[in-house]
Amino acid sequence: xxxxxxxxxxxxxxxxxxxxxxxxxxxxxxxxxxxxxxxxxxxxxxxxxxxxxxxxxxxxxxxxxxxxxxxxxxxxxxxxxxxxxxxxxxxxxxxxxxxxxxxxxxxxxxxxxxxxxxxxxxxxxxxxxxxxxxxxxxxxxxxxxxxxxxxxxxxxxxxxxxxxxxxxxxxxxxxxxxxxxxxxxxxxxxxxxxxxxxxxxxxxxxxxxxxxxxxxxxxxxxxxxxxxxxxxxxxxxxxxxxxxxxxxxxxxxxxxxxxxxxxxxxxxxxxxxxxxxxxxxxxxxxxxxxxxxxxxxxxxxxxxxxxxxxxxxxxxxxxxxxxxxxxxxxxxxxxxxxxxxxxxxxxxxxxxxxxxxxxxxxxxxxxxxxxxxxxx
Amino acid sequence: xxxxxxxxxxxxxxxxxxxxxxxxxxxxxxxxxxxxxxxxxxxxxxxxxxxxxxxxxxxxxxxxxxxxxxxxxxxxxxxxxxxxxxxxxxxxxxxxxxxxxxxxxxxxxxxxxxxxxxxxxxxxxxxxxxxxxxxxxxxxxxxxxxxxxxxxxxxxxxxxxxxxxxxxxxxxxxxxxxxxxxxxxxxxxxxxxxxxxxxxxxxxxxxxxxxxxxxxxxxxxxxxxxxxxxxxxxxxxxxxxxxxxxxxxxxxxxxxxxxxxxxxxxxxxxxxxxxxxxxxxxxxxxxxx
Amino acid sequence: xxxxxxxxxxxxxxxxxxxxxxxxxxxxxxxxxxxxxxxxxxxxxxxxxxxxxxxxxxxxxxxxxxxxxxxxxxxxxxxxxxxxxxxxxxxxxxxxxxxxxxxxxxxxxxxxxxxxxxxxxxxxxxxxxxxxxxxxxxxxxxxxxxxxxxxxxxxxxxxxxxxxxxxxxxxxxxxxxxxxxxxx
Numbered sequence: 001x002x003x004x005x006x007x008x009x010x011x012x013x014x015x016x017x018x019x020x021x022x023x024x025x026x027x028x029x030x031x032x033x034x035x036x037x038x039x040x041x042x043x044x045x046x047x048x049x050x051x052x053x054x055x056x057x058x059x060x061x062x063x064x065x066x067x068x069x070x071x072x073x074x075x076x077x078x079x080x081x082x083x084x085x086x087x088x089x090x091x092x093x094x095x096x097x098x099x100x101x102x103x104x105x106x107x108x109x110x111x112x113x114x115x116x117x118x119x120x121x122x123x124x125x126x127x128x129x130x131x132x133x134x135x136x137x138x139x140x141x142x143x144x145x146x147x148x149x150x151x152x153x154x155x156x157x158x159x160x161x162x163x164x165x166x167x168x169x170x171x172x173x174x175x176x177x178x179x180x181x182x183x184x185x186x187x188x189x190x191x192x193x194x195x196x197x198x199x200x201x202x203x204x205x206x207x208x209x210x211x212x213x214x215x216x217x218x219x220x221x222x223x224x225x226x227x228x229x230x231x232x233x234x235x236x237x238x239x240x241x242x243x244x245x246x247x248x249x250x251x252x253x254x255x256x257x258x259x260x261x262x263x264x265x266x267x268x269x270x271x272x273x274x275x276x277x278x279x280x281x282x283x284x285x286x287x288x289x290x291x292x293x294x295x296x297x298x299x300x301x302x303x304x305x306x307x308x309x310x311x312x313x314x315x316x317x318x319x320x321x322x323x324x325x326x327x328x329x330x331x332x333x334x335x336x337x338x339x340x341x342x343x344x345x346x347x348x349x350x351x352x353x354x355x356x357x358x359x360x361x362x363x364x365x366x367x368x369x370x371x372x373x374x375x376x
Numbered sequence: 377x378x379x380x381x382x383x384x385x386x387x388x389x390x391x392x393x394x395x396x397x398x399x400x401x402x403x404x405x406x407x408x409x410x411x412x413x414x415x416x417x418x419x420x421x422x423x424x425x426x427x428x429x430x431x432x433x434x435x436x437x438x439x440x441x442x443x444x445x446x447x448x449x450x451x452x453x454x455x456x457x458x459x460x461x462x463x464x465x466x467x468x469x470x471x472x473x474x475x476x477x478x479x480x481x482x483x484x485x486x487x488x489x490x491x492x493x494x495x496x497x498x499x500x501x502x503x504x505x506x507x508x509x510x511x512x513x514x515x516x517x518x519x520x521x522x523x524x525x526x527x528x529x530x531x532x533x534x535x536x537x538x539x540x541x542x543x544x545x546x547x548x549x550x551x552x553x554x555x556x557x558x559x560x561x562x563x564x565x566x567x568x569x570x571x572x573x574x575x576x577x578x579x580x581x582x583x584x585x586x587x588x589x590x591x592x593x594x595x596x597x598x599x600x601x602x603x604x605x606x607x608x609x610x611x612x613x614x615x616x617x618x619x620x621x622x623x624x625x626x627x628x629x630x631x632x633x634x635x636x637x638x639x640x641x642x643x644x645x646x647x648x649x650x651x652x653x654x655x656x657x658x659x660x661x662x663x664x665x
Numbered sequence: 666x667x668x669x670x671x672x673x674x675x676x677x678x679x680x681x682x683x684x685x686x687x688x689x690x691x692x693x694x695x696x697x698x699x700x701x702x703x704x705x706x707x708x709x710x711x712x713x714x715x716x717x718x719x720x721x722x723x724x725x726x727x728x729x730x731x732x733x734x735x736x737x738x739x740x741x742x743x744x745x746x747x748x749x750x751x752x753x754x755x756x757x758x759x760x761x762x763x764x765x766x767x768x769x770x771x772x773x774x775x776x777x778x779x780x781x782x783x784x785x786x787x788x789x790x791x792x793x794x795x796x797x798x799x800x801x802x803x804x805x806x807x808x809x810x811x812x813x814x815x816x817x818x819x820x821x822x823x824x825x826x827x828x829x830x831x832x833x834x835x836x837x838x839x840x841x842x843x844x845x846x847x848x849x
Contacts, residue, residue, distance in 0.1 A: 004693060005693075006686070006689055006690045006693050006699070006701075023472075024468065024471060024472060026467075026468060045650070045653050045654045045657050046657050046661070048654055048658075050471050050472075050650055050654075052467070052471060054464065054467070054497070055493050055494060055496075055497035056493060058461065058464065059461070059464035059467070059493070059494050059497070060464075062457065062458070062461040062464035062465045062467075062468065062494075063464050063465070063467045063468035063471070064468060065457075065465060065468060066437075066455075066464070066465035066466060066467060066468020066469040066470075066471075066472070067468035067469065067471055067472035068468070068472075069455060069465075069468070069469060069472075070435075070468070070469045070472035070473045070476065071472065071473070072471075072472035072473075074468065074472075088458055089458055089461065092457065092458050116704065117704075172702075172728065175702055175703065176700060176701070176702050176728050177686060177689055177699075177700070177701040177702070178689075178698075178699060178700045178701070178725070178728075179693045179698065179699060201431075201432075201451075219473075220435050220453040220455075220469060220473070220476065221432065221433055221435070221453060221473050221475070221476045222432070223432045224453075225431060225432060225451055225452055225453055225454075226453065226454075227447065227448055227454045227455070227456065228454070228455040228456065229447075229448070229455075229456040230456065230457065230458055231456070238402060238448060239448070284728075287725075287726050287727050287728050288726070288727045289726075290726035290727070291726035291727040294726060363729055365727065365729075365731060366726070366727050366731070367731075
């Protein structure tokens, strides 16, 4: 191993973000994501960036969007209660097409719940939390190294598609320390948002030439004077009440993600080639699944892991196809059954789906998953 | 300066302002006849003209409500954000690029109810943005509900028996929260308000200018305040210049509004302080290497 | 041993979490895979606190302790809670002022005056966690003494180096003396 360091998940999130080019963090203290703010406050000014502790969660995401509008890569992090408060401006960033990374280190809810205990109870809020239809990209890391890598990828996807990207962590990964090999900075792929080369006040900011994926407006202050709004707007950036323009805008927003699914998807499968039984899992739960799979394999059971790292958009076709060859899927997640609904919707009657959930603040153990695997 | 005696000259200057600082293709504006917001928007444009600010370097940030539409009419980098959040967005813009002139245009409900927390903390932080409040004492966009600046006893569609709340003095609120510049203008006092806005933009820290607007459509009708002209006349007759008010007894000031710069001090501006921190860390690192 | 599951428990403020971080760092320095995590209540001081370090020759799946191979307890409350969860193969290091709760099945229990040593021999009660780290490394041989010292240095505040080296040493000595005395 090269330059291996002991790092906490929350720290890896910050270091990955810095490597991706984050130069502003706006946040509000909340367990179990607080280390992300603390470490950002130390590291950002060292790198010429800025950290600000805002007055609340709403202000934090608004501030991050403001910075992004002015051309600076920005992030905010929170946990359940704060994620609820961020929903309003998540929709704003999605509609106005402002790149932004929002981290949710999930904890037991609802409400204040159990602040220091793990959960994955915000998965559906990640998809449907803000009002109105909107595109979503959400990533789930299951190790410290993956947190680093996906933090970078979250920025890259957000820049490429000009959309907020959610890094859906959980307490298990956020507070986990393990060894991680730091990559050589030159080897990290960094994507910057496309912007116009010659900012022109007359240019329509949301106008796109054929073949362009997203609008290419320049950061504020570069000479392209234009308007950004949370109202449905046409390519001039000004509000419109035209049903035709509204339809065009909504479809473009949704399709820029769905049409590029192959680029966005990130599926980590293990032993699926010969598997009869698959464990569907994501985030911190994958660690128990991995141990359960190893134990099952040692017993001669053909068990594999189907683990989306990109959880939204959901890997519908991949899961449907896999399910046709399976005798059973065991869904393991730290909630009352959220992604379970999505698995059931996609798998239909291809194979039975069983569920290992946890909603008491405890951690799903390998033996609990193994028991479901062995259940007839 | 505007030559009030020469109507032709005045018209010419007005149209210059419109063509230079506004987006004629988005005019006429949506504000009702007699609304004070148009006057205040023009005051902002005139102050910017007087200061010689670059259009490309000036950012207008607004929230939601009648006032927020100003961002769409002004030809700068403009961002129409979510209700109450304009100052928080503006904070991010200023942090990202402190060389930008960031101006927030907001309404009374926008800035002191749903956005009240952002207001007091931006004031405390002394971040170098200028907040101009179009204060019409009512929620106009939603049809006349009472706002945090509706006087006690006044009527709104949600205060059918008279408002039970006591109103905020927004300039006083900003001052109390630590704003280094707090002032009041009015739709009637055009020249004074332009000067105050100029001073506020020029001020390096956080500045707030609470500008008394008029809403004849909702506030005026609900409260039998008369026509728009009558409401402007009220401002003429009931606003006391700060210098004069300083010599008056509180009893004499009852029911009046004080006009002018109410408070101004110099503190270190937030983004300047942060840039100094970054420089210090760089220096320390160089010394250690 | 291919996989060690270490659980340290005490009350908040005793530095139990930092001790597990240092142990994980030491494991990493000796080329092992490791995973460190903790569980604690809302109190920064005084609440009960549990932290864990897994050490393995192979990549680690589940990151929590399932069946501790080692347990250290610094408070009676934590001993009462975690002692009975151990099986025969677990080695327990207990603060000597505590008593073994009923139902504790571990076959080997080492009782040492960790808190007393930190307070009176090292001179600061705050070093109890590093005294404990010294004890643990001497009992479990996670890494050599030099690497352990390096691991400690990576995680303590500047200016406390000497104090912590002494704490580490005193911890080591406690175990050495214990093993000497219990040879028979």
